[in-house]
Amino acid sequence: MVKEMLTGNSAAAWGARLSEVDYVPAFPITPQTEIIETLSQWINDGVMNAKFTNMDSEHSMITAAGTAAATGARVFSATSSQGLLYGYEMLYNVTGWRVPLVLINVSRGLSAPITLEPDHNDILSARDTGFVQIHAATCQEILDTILMAYRIAEDKRVLLPVLINMDGFYLSFTREPVEIPDKEEVSKFLPEYNPKHAFFKASNPMSQGVAVLGGSVYSYFKYQVHLASLNVLTVHDEVAGDFKRIFGRSYSAIESFKMDDADYVIIMTNSFTIKGKAAVTKFRKNGLKAGLLRLRLIRPFPSKELRTLLNGKKAVAVIDQNISPGSGGILFNDITTALYHEPDRPEVILSFIGGLGGKDISHAEFNHIIEEMGKSMKTGVVPETQLLYTKGDLEQINNLLNIAGKTSGGLGGIEELKD
Amino acid sequence: MKQSTNEMIKRIRFHGRGGQGMKTASRIVGTASFLEGFFVQDSPLYGAERRGAPMVAFTRLSKEPILERGIIVSPDINMIADETLLNDQTANVFQGTWEGTVTIVNTHYPASHVRNVYGIVGEIVTLDITEIALNVIGESVLSSTAAAVVCKLTGMITESSLEEAVTRELSSINLKKELVEKNVQAALTCFDRIPETHPHYFESIKEDKKDEIVRLEYADPCLGSPSVYAKGTTKLKKTGNWRLFKPVIDHEKCSRCYTCFVYCPHSCISIDEEGYPQIDYDNCKGCLICFCECPKKVISKDREVRTW
Incomplete structure (x- = not known):
């Protein structure tokens, strides 16, 4: 084991290298990341024994990844934001084929307008594809989760591909100390993949991903994907147990922070959770019983674990770093659904949208969340979904609107520009 | 606090x-x-x-x-x-x-x-x-x-x-x-x-910085969509201070061939009334493409002394 300063991108590349993947198909152009750059260098230098192929798009890349996995190869690839969307159609295909590849997404707010920093509309658009989804919050967790992901994906109770999410810039470009495990330790945890259900071989012809042309047959196979995904709830915990035994680091489907006696709970995902932890630490210093949950396993959704953690709590606030226009926060819906039938559920559950396009969530915004929870407890009135946006943010946008020739308070000045 | x-x-x-x-x-x-x-x-x-x-x-x-x-x-x-x-x-x-x-x-x-x-x-x-x-x-x-x-x-x-x-x-x-x-x-x-x-x-x-949460209201699409109505906004952003080296045209030797005018990627070279190229130093980034392309080699590069 060595400890080094690694970016999230380097940590992901190390995860693939230590998993001894056989094949890395990649679309090499923007929005691709240094993950692929690093792997192609290692494969070229001969320190990694895998086949690397440049593809013409993410659509081709995911097709190549899925088909290679169907031959029994261990496959890894990576993409980001618009790239994931470009390959979207094939995400459904590869889950239908029941192939256990691992794909990394580096989150970035979707265009338009273009931005460079993260939110999760990109990864959550793949929510219903059948991919298992795990969202990481540190560079170490990215490396570790890749190792765990192959164990989960290749388990015969699952056989589904895994999407791992990391935030652009906040993890992908950020270096921090990361433990790189020894190869020998990794091989104890993650043995070679021996496919039992799908293997294209010239000597053993078979058909994969066949047409079914009928609802009842389609329903059968589709529901199998759902059942396989639900099995991950058990398999994840087993794999995490083995991981802890060998490497000493422990991961659960939901990370708890200062939850034991917490009355006020904030729920977040991904790397911005660190801002929530800092806020909760500050609230605790001021005597407020605050706690935080980070949803790590997004699909399957860990409803049962969530119920256990939240029953009996006074107030919950969900910060969705995503937006479903016309509805609100995406994860808020999953969370409230999980709690609806619980007699001992929290009294109020509030919905916030924060950190879109990487916007900071300041302590003033966390303060507002706590105040709103208190107000709702008192009055019993729960507000509609709120955007976390400050006066300072508004001043900045008004300044920019002026520079762009859009004067606030009527459209004076704009009319004359129209001719 | x-x-x-x-x-x-x-x-x-x-x-x-x-x-x-x-x-x-x-x-x-x-x-x-x-x-x-x-x-x-x-x-x-x-x-x-x-x-x-x-x-x-x-x-x-x-x-x-x-x-x-x-x-x-x-x-x-x-x-x-x-x-x-x-x-x-x-x-x-x-x-x-x-x-x-x-x-x-x-x-x-x-x-x-x-x-x-x-x-x-x-x-x-x-x-x-x-x-x-x-x-x-x-x-x-x-x-x-x-x-x-x-x-x-x-x-x-x-x-x-x-x-x-x-x-x-x-x-x-x-x-x-x-x-x-x-x-x-x-x-x-x-x-x-x-x-x-x-x-x-x-x-x-x-x-600790004090700030308050505001509620966003629906804005007329002229305001609420990411478009720019103002013309010539590029000019607002002066890029002249990016230079390490400043291109200088020797107008006595310049043949007015306009090669530099054509090649300047930032449109920082214009032609004056007498037909001579003039460099807009407020915006010239010092890429030195003009210096390289000048067929008569009458553009020199001077190390810029940074002043403010």
Whole structure:
């Protein structure tokens, strides 16, 4: 084991290298990341024994990844934001084929307008594809989760591909100390993949991903994907147990922070959770019983674990770093659904949208969340979904609107520009 | 709530231009802190990357796990490696600086002059690291010199960790051994030039920024959609101070062939009434394509003296 300063991108590349993947198909152009750059260098230098192929798009890349996995190869690839969307159609295909590849997404707010920093509309658009989804919050967790992901994906109770999410810039470009495990330790945890259900071989012809042309047959196979995904709830915990035994680091489907006696709970995902932890630490210093949950396993959704953690709590606030226009926060819906039938559920559950396009969530915004929870407890009135946006943010946008020739308070000045 | 700066964490922000080495500087400080056994984060932010465009990089070091990520809004140490950024509103180099911030400006001016002109709050240190880099390394790349100044000002990093960090980081980007050694020498020179402990560094207090949440209302699509109505906004952004070298046309020898006018990628060359090309120095970035393309070789390049 060595400890080094690694970016999230380097940590992901190390995860693939230590998993001894056989094949890395990649679309090499923007929005691709240094993950692929690093792997192609290692494969070229001969320190990694895998086949690397440049593809013409993410659509081709995911097709190549899925088909290679169907031959029994261990496959890894990576993409980001618009790239994931470009390959979207094939995400459904590869889950239908029941192939256990691992794909990394580096989150970035979707265009338009273009931005460079993260939110999760990109990864959550793949929510219903059948991919298992795990969202990481540190560079170490990215490396570790890749190792765990192959164990989960290749388990015969699952056989589904895994999407791992990391935030652009906040993890992908950020270096921090990361433990790189020894190869020998990794091989104890993650043995070679021996496919039992799908293997294209010239000597053993078979058909994969066949047409079914009928609802009842389609329903059968589709529901199998759902059942396989639900099995991950058990398999994840087993794999995490083995991981802890060998490497000493422990991961659960939901990370708890200062939850034991917490009355006020904030729920977040991904790397911005660190801002929530800092806020909760500050609230605790001021005597407020605050706690935080980070949803790590997004699909399957860990409803049962969530119920256990939240029953009996006074107030919950969900910060969705995503937006479903016309509805609100995406994860808020999953969370409230999980709690609806619980007699001992929290009294109020509030919905916030924060950190879109990487916007900071300041302590003033966390303060507002706590105040709103208190107000709702008192009055019993729960507000509609709120955007976390400050006066300072508004001043900045008004300044920019002026520079762009859009004067606030009527459209004076704009009319004359129209001719 | 008031907070003493004598907390366990140091937040360092680096301002420079693409190509000056601030990403590497943030990494050298990060690696040096890592070697000292601290919790560390470093990250660059350069948006749509272009040589010469303003960029920032960040390093955090702490004795305890770091409960922060991303942009440093309020730095404890603020390195301004390019003095022309002081005037650049979009670079916003003084954002979040406070009485406890130590600002370092790469300039030949004394600290008092910089303070008088810009009204900088907190401590200020000046050192002409470009001159040191040019003398010792032979290039105006500032990664190791900027990192060395910052390492010293933290008061938490030793000379040997700095030396090891410069060597590791510059070797990892395949710099030749000879050049790495020169960088180490330049770094150690800068490390020596900064006084041991900074007088007010551990004494100031900072206020939590107060802000309130606002409710966004529906706006007319003329306002609420990401379009720009104003014409000629590119002109608002003067890029002339990106130059290291200034192209100068010798109009006595110019044959008015317009080759430079055609090749200028930023439309900074116009033709005057007598048919001579004139350069808009407010916006010329000093790419020197005109210098290269001039068929009669009557365009020279002059090293620019940075003034503000």
